[in-house]
Amino acid sequence: MSTLVAVRxxxxxxxxxxxxxxxxxxxLVIPLLLTLVLSFNVFDYSSGINGDAYTVDHYSSLLGDxxxxxxxxxTFWISALTTLLCVVIGVPEAYILSRMGAPWRSIFLxxxxxxxLISVVVRAFGWSLLLGADGLVNQTLQAFGGSPMKxxxxxxxxxxxxxxxxxxxxxxxxxxxxxxxxxxxxQAAMSLGASHFTVMRQVVLPQIMPxxxxxxxxxxxxxxxxxxxxxxxxxxxxxxxxxxxxDQYLSELNWPMGAAIAVALLLLNLLIMLSWNRMxxxxxxxxxx
Amino acid sequence: xxxxxxxxxxxxxxVVVFMxxxxxxxxxxxxxxxxxxxxxxxxxxxxxxxxxxxRADFVDAFYNSLILAFCAASLATLIAVPxxxxxxxxxxxxxxxxxxxxxxxxxxxxxxxxxxLLRLFALMGVNxxxxxxxFAHVLVITPYVLRLVLASxxxxxxxxxxxxxxxxxxxxxxxxQITLPMILPGVAGGWLLAFINSFDEVTLSIFVxxxxxQTLPVRMYVYxxxxxxxxxxxxxxLVIALTALTMILLDRVYGLDRVLVGKQ
Numbered sequence: 001m002s003t004l005v006a007v008r009x010x011x012x013x014x015x016x017x018x019x020x021x022x023x024x025x026x027x028l029v030i031p032l033l034l035t036l037v038l039s040f041n042v043f044d045y046s047s048g049i050n051g052d053a054y055t056v057d058h059y060s061s062l063l064g065d066x067x068x069x070x071x072x073x074x075t076f077w078i079s080a081l082t083t084l085l086c087v088v089i090g091v092p093e094a095y096i097l098s099r100m101g102a103p104w105r106s107i108f109l110x111x112x113x114x115x116x117l118i119s120v121v122v123r124a125f126g127w128s129l130l131l132g133a134d135g136l137v138n139q140t141l142q143a144f145g146g147s148p149m150k151x152x153x154x155x156x157x158x159x160x161x162x163x164x165x166x167x168x169x170x171x172x173x174x175x176x177x178x179x180x181x182x183x184x185x186x187q188a189a190m191s192l193g194a195s196h197f198t199v200m201r202q203v204v205l206p207q208i209m210p211x212x213x214x215x216x217x218x219x220x221x222x223x224x225x226x227x228x229x230x231x232x233x234x235x236x237x238x239x240x241x242x243x244x245x246x247d248q249y250l251s252e253l254n255w256p257m258g259a260a261i262a263v264a265l266l267l268l269n270l271l272i273m274l275s276w277n278r279m280x281x282x283x284x285x286x287x288x289x
Numbered sequence: 290x291x292x293x294x295x296x297x298x299x300x301x302x303x304v305v306v307f308m309x310x311x312x313x314x315x316x317x318x319x320x321x322x323x324x325x326x327x328x329x330x331x332x333x334x335x336x337x338x339x340x341x342x343x344r345a346d347f348v349d350a351f352y353n354s355l356i357l358a359f360c361a362a363s364l365a366t367l368i369a370v371p372x373x374x375x376x377x378x379x380x381x382x383x384x385x386x387x388x389x390x391x392x393x394x395x396x397x398x399x400x401x402x403x404x405x406l407l408r409l410f411a412l413m414g415v416n417x418x419x420x421x422x423x424f425a426h427v428l429v430i431t432p433y434v435l436r437l438v439l440a441s442x443x444x445x446x447x448x449x450x451x452x453x454x455x456x457x458x459x460x461x462x463x464x465x466q467i468t469l470p471m472i473l474p475g476v477a478g479g480w481l482l483a484f485i486n487s488f489d490e491v492t493l494s495i496f497v498x499x500x501x502x503q504t505l506p507v508r509m510y511v512y513x514x515x516x517x518x519x520x521x522x523x524x525x526x527l528v529i530a531l532t533a534l535t536m537i538l539l540d541r542v543y544g545l546d547r548v549l550v551g552k553q
Contacts, residue, residue: 028405136314
């Protein structure tokens with residue numbers, strides 16, 4: 001490519017990206033930087049935010065305060081359990097879907113994945129109907145002679161609803177890697193006398209591992225920052241990081257503290273995503289030799 | 290002809306029931322004639338749907354969401370199409386960085402974007418303004434349009450464009466007559482996907498809306514934290530119906546399976 005063409009191409013490229021770039025700088029880069037600065041600002045309940053004084057107090061109380069520690073720990077185990085359940089349910093389901101015949105495969109794929117496009121508030125409300133004190137689950141329990149259980153506003157309700165919301169994010173990447181699988185490999189292993197279990201473990205699983213890992217990280221990241229589900233199904237007592245940030249901003253009005261927690265959440269999320277990219281690149285290089 | 294055993298099919302049935310149960314229950318409860326959250330047993334009633342339309346706050350929130358989603362999806366498309374063309378057909382320094390930046394709102398928690406925009410809007414003194422709410426939504430839905438337009442612009446046969454160019458077509462004619470028709474499924478699909486995502490968005494909106502600009506999901510969220518009654522089920526059923534309608538359109542213009550799991 002001649003220099004002249006390169007320059008012209010460059011100019012056109014920048015020109016066409018300019019509106020998007022302006023939007024992202026004004027509404028993404030600048031607000032995130034402002035929030036980072038805000039998280040170091042001094043806050044006082046009587047006088048509010050002091051934009052001229054700086055402190056690291058918010059971060060040290062984030063690390064030291066047992067109240068925050070408890071919420072971060074709860075967020076971690078709820079997200080980890082959600083992720084585990086999504087793997088246990090999503091991976092076999094994606095495999096079953098991929099082995100289905102022609103019309104059923106796309107029908108069920110769409111049925112299982114489209115709840116993704118329905119408002120999370122609606123889905124959370126659906127679960128509160130099912131899990132409520134006289135909801136369908138408790139009615140069924142009573143019909144079979146069991147005693148009603150308190151399900152709503154417990155970590156159980158949050159985990160169930162999170163699995164419901166996150167399952168598509170596990171099925172999609174696993175499905176994508178299953179599509180790349182060569183059925184001949186499975187047949188070859190079978191014809192050589194491998195059992196079904198051996199084929200799964202030695203042929204299928206190693207090849208869909210990238211999809212499973214990708215789904216794991218997406219689900220964990222989304223679950224750890226989920227807001228509407230713990231807000232509606234966890235009640236006031238089962239707080240997670242996102243509902244904690246909401247409280248700091250809109251009830252405590254302690255924006256700098258909320259900003260510090262938000263920055264911590266964002267950094268943890270980006271760390272997960274970047275380590276994933278690094279891992280993929282490493283694998284890619286290895287497979288190229 | 291299924292290769293799945295009976296155990297696999299049982300497992301599959303349970304997963305499908307699990308995925309659909311909350312939505313089906315919401316739609317059924319919406320038709321209850323009772324005052325409590327119960328499944329209609331003897332008759333179906335529309336009283337709770339009537340109740341929704343008598344609530345001015347819900348009706349206003351619905352119109353807010355509709356206008357917001359329409360404007361935001363259109364603006365996002367106007368921004369994403371040129372950016373996608375720039376990324377797919379021009380070599381320029383920083384191209385990969387632009388691509389990553391433009392897709393990044395997908396991996397940044399909406400909650401973090403919400404508090405960051407709240408800070409910006411508060412400093413600018415525009416918090417609660419409808420115009421800025423539109424821009425906030427444009428930011429989070431642009432990646433969805435961009436992804437679909439990128440997918441349809443990559444690997445496009447350029448020979449028709451070259452032919453038109455050599456016959457003296459201007460840049461705008463070239464885009465309108467040749468390029469746009471070829472990427473149209475991606476553009477229309479991207480618009481619809483953006484529309485759905487904007488219409489559903491709650492986490493970011495809750496921080497940057499005022500009572501006057503409250504969107505339907507925010508109104509529903511606030512209402513559901515205070516009380517639960519069958520009216521909420523009726524609103525939810527309406528939202529499900531509207532989403533289903535948009536999904537059918539999306540399936541027609543782009544293919545729902547392609548949106549959800551990429552090319553088949």
